[in-house]
Amino acid sequence: MSGDVQLELWLHEYKMDALSSVLKEQGTTVEKRMQEMLTDLYVELVPYVVQQMIRASMGAEYAAAQAEKEAARKYTAFCARENGERSFFQLDRTEDILEVAKFLRRYLREEQGSGIAALQTSAFARMEPVTAERYDQLLALRMETPNKVTGVFDLDFDKQKVATVDAVDGWKTWSMQDVSAAVYHAYRKNYLRPEQYMSRLLERLEGRELTSAGHLSARDISFADEITEIDSLLDFTLKPTSMWTRCSARTSAPARTMIP
Incomplete structure (x- = not known):
């Protein structure tokens, strides 16, 4: 130039x-x-x-x-829930569940009051507030171009849960206590490469996922019956883990939804 x-x-x-x-x-x-x-x-x-x-x-x-x-810019998005309110943040750099786990361990061990205040003074202190619409845009980008948005996290300090989304597996939710314990065990062995700590963390969290409303992934949903076509509509029944939902849809977009 x-x-x-x-x-x-x-x-x-x-x-x-x-x-x-x-x-x-x-x-x-x-x-x-x-x-x-x-x-x-x-x-x-x-x-x-x-x-x-x-x-x-x-x-x-x-x-x-x-x-x-x-x-060349990379983004990480956060949704933080506290006292029934949601706040949204954007960080212009790459972060992953390992760094979030380390933050949660410090937060829980230090028994800090406000989770959002702790988040804003942590390693993520340079994040900036954004709108819910911007958070949704980053979430969509995470699913479409995961190399651009490297992490999207939902920290629920009211229910003590943390969720993250993957372009392949969808949302995964754990209790903050389980994540804190997992990162502690991940770092019990010294002098490992960063990817090894990540692997140890995920291994420790395997099987501890929680079903969280609003964070259903593809693994949480199955089809109960065959998909049939009625009057140019696709008729099928979805079977989530904890509820039955009856949906009829056109081939391009949902037409109506009925919950019996």
Whole structure:
């Protein structure tokens, strides 16, 4: 990407001091005044059509640089539930369940009061508040392009649960106590590679998943009967873990939902 070119000018220091003193009284500096004069010279001498072409080229380069910068950015999203209220945050870097687990262990062991306050002063302190709509966008991106959004977490400090979503397996929910205990056991062996600690954490959490309303994954749902077509509608019965839901849908989008 192109950039500015530095010009070097020479003026005796006595003359420079005198000029600076006069311009200071006028509320400006030699550098600012010279910049203005150089800009005026450019506008006066360079044909307008050339100026337009240069402006377009600079705009295109800037847009390309911004697109490249955005493509390289990674995101992590948090939903924190406390006192019946939900708060949403975005962190512009990669985080995973291992780091969240370490935070939860410190939080539970230190018996801190507000979970959200603890979250905002933890290793995730640089996260910024976002809207529910932005959180949903990041959640969708997590499912579509997991390399872009590397983690989406739901921390329920009221019910002491933590959930994370994977593009393949969907949502997984555990109790915060189980996650705290799992990360403790993961780090009982020293000098391992980061991926080994992650593996030990997940092994410890295997079989301890909780069914959480709003966080059902594909493994929690099965079809009770065959799918049939009635009047251009697909008729099928979904069988979640804890409820029966009757749904009729067109091939492109749900048409109606009935819960007996």
